[in-house]
Each structure stands twice: as structure tokens, then as C-alpha cells.
Amino acid sequence: MNYVIIDRGDPLSKQLAEQFHLLAAERGLSRNDDAPTIVISIGGDGTLLKAFHTYVDQITDVAFVGVHTGHLGFYADWKADELEELVRMMTDHEPRMVRYPLAEIQVETPEGTKHYLAVNEFTLKGVDGTLVAQININDELFEMFRGDGIVISTPSGSTAYNKSLGGAVVHPSIESLQIAEIASINNRVYRTLGSSVLLPQHHHVDIMSSKDQRMLLTIDHLNIQRSDIRSIRCSVATRKICFARYRPFPFWNRVREAFLDYDGK
Ligand code: NAP
Numbered sequence: 001m002n003y004v005i006i007d008r009g010d011p012l013s014k015q016l017a018e019q020f021h022l023l024a025a026e027r028g029l030s031r032n033d034d035a036p037t038i039v040i041s042i043g044g045d046g047t048l049l050k051a052f053h054t055y056v057d058q059i060t061d062v063a064f065v066g067v068h069t070g071h072l073g074f075y076a077d078w079k080a081d082e083l084e085e086l087v088r089m090m091t092d093h094e095p096r097m098v099r100y101p102l103a104e105i106q107v108e109t110p111e112g113t114k115h116y117l118a119v120n121e122f123t124l125k126g127v128d129g130t131l132v133a134q135i136n137i138n139d140e141l142f143e144m145f146r147g148d149g150i151v152i153s154t155p156s157g158s159t160a161y162n163k164s165l166g167g168a169v170v171h172p173s174i175e176s177l178q179i180a181e182i183a184s185i186n187n188r189v190y191r192t193l194g195s196s197v198l199l200p201q202h203h204h205v206d207i208m209s210s211k212d213q214r215m216l217l218t219i220d221h222l223n224i225q226r227s228d229i230r231s232i233r234c235s236v237a238t239r240k241i242c243f244a245r246y247r248p249f250p251f252w253n254r255v256r257e258a259f260l261d262y263d264g265k
Helices: 011-026 045-054 080-092 251-260
Strands: 002-007 038-043 063-068 096-109 112-118 121-126 131-137 140-153 176-184 197-200 204-209 215-219 222-226 231-245
Touching: 002 011, 002 045, 011 038, 011 080, 038 045, 045 063, 063 080, 063 231, 096 121, 096 140, 112 121, 112 215, 121 131, 121 231, 140 204, 176 231
Parallel strands: 002 038, 038 063
Antiparallel strands: 096 112, 096 231, 121 140, 121 215, 131 140, 131 204, 140 176, 176 197, 204 231, 215 222
């Protein structure tokens, strides 16, 4: 098994990465930055996003494992003091592969179409003022949006930015996208639904710029600022992100532990 480590860069994460390399070498795991089969993220959920985008071109060939060095992560479920157990599990056991949906976006600019994948969400905001956009669902006008921005999240991203906007938390087995508004203005010209909307796997949403405007497109943690975005089409991607699970940790337990701090007793 070939592995690579992406760490957050803080002293603890770097130290754990070194420790992992030593343990892995003792047990015959090979380090391979170019063609890994397992990508180990050491840090937080933000580190997993970085790891995902580093290996996005090989996404169908790699599986991710997360070690967290802070509070519980949605993507990182091994603790800093469990490295030995993780390495032992990686050498002695076959993991269960758990696949989560991704969001795919096509960005139309005068230069052509660009494709991106997001594991949490993509966010569109205006740079110089409010974002003004027409939103179509399945090629039909749905609403005229004016406001701070729009967040389109995956099920596993529903606990991130989407949740801060009052969106629903969605189980990753539901292949869907959620559209959430950031501070929409509602009047006679611009009218939005106000609540977040869940789209199934076979639907798509287009966000079409209604005026010349500079937009900030954020794909997970990556920012792209452009003034020539004509439209963005978003749908559930055909590719998925794969996590190698060596022990169960159900999604609702993660939600409970992260947000409710409830031990079930
Ligand atoms: P950041 O601003 O440094 O951290 C954002 C926080 O979101 C971190 O605490 C991170 O956890 C957490 N997080 C990331 N993915 C999550 C998930 N799927 N479920 C629950 N929490 C999650 O930015 P970053 O580390 O580069 O992460 C980028 C993400 O920040 C974006 O994808 C977006 O979801 C989120 N964000 C949230 C808001 C908001 O809630 N108002 C605003 C902007 C962006 P860790 O500490 O474990 O890394």
C-alpha cells in the first residue's frame, strides 16, 4: 500500500506525520507522493480539503484517512494518540470504503468552460456589492437573487458553511446538493424562496450573472475572483470522494459529538 501525508503545518501535525512515517516503515508501508492509494490528512477538516484538492485529479484512485489534531473532525476521525493502531489496522485489515457525493461545477467565461469539484461546497459572492443573479433549476427560471451570496453544498459539507446559514444537515448517503442563501434582499424585483433547497442527483442549478460584476467564487477553501463569469452550472458529480474506514464512526455520531456534546447517557 502506498500512502502520502498532508499535514496542517503546525508543530503537532508535523510531529505526528514524522511519527507515522517511522511506524509505517516498520510495518512495510511505502511512502509515495505521486501515486498514493491512501492519502492521510493530519490536522482538521480544513486539512482534508487541502488533501482532496491536492489529489483531485486522482480522485478515483485514492482513499482518504483523517487524523485530527484539534476537536473532532467530520472528515478526520482518528485521534493523535491512535497512530499506532491506525498503522496496525492499515497493514492487517482491509478497510470498508465509504463514498461521499461531491459537487461539480462548470464555470462559463469568455475563455470557455472550466470544471471544478468541491467536497464541502462552492460559494458565490459579489466583490463590489451584492451579488445579482438569476437562478434556474433544470433550465427553468426559479428566482432572481440579490444578496450577499449563495452557497451550494454537498451532504458532507452540510455541517460546514451551510449549517451556519441555517441549512439542513444531510446524510451523505442522500446524493444531493443544497442551495442556501446568504442575506438575500427581498422586494418586488428580487424575490427568493428564503429557505434552503435540496436538489436530487439528477437535477442541476444554473446561476447566471445578471449584470457586469466581479464575483468571488470559493471552492471549499480556494478563492477565484473574476469579473467575466457568465454562469455557473452545479450538479452532483459522478465521481465521489472515498474514505478508507478501519472502524465504524456513523455520521450522526459525528454530528452529535461535534454540535451537541452529548455522550448518550
Ligand atoms: P476556516 O475558516 O479556517 O475554518 C472553517 C471551519 O469549518 C473549521 O473549524 C473547519 O474545521 C470547519 N469545517 C470544514 N469542513 C467542515 C465540515 N464538512 N463540517 C463541519 N465543519 C467543517 O477555513 P478552512 O479550514 O479553509 O475550511 C474551509 C471551509 O470553511 C469551507 O469549506 C466552509 O465550509 C467553511 N466556512 C464556514 C463559514 C461559516 O460557517 N460562516 C464561512 C466561511 C467558510 P477544522 O477546524 O477541523 O479544520
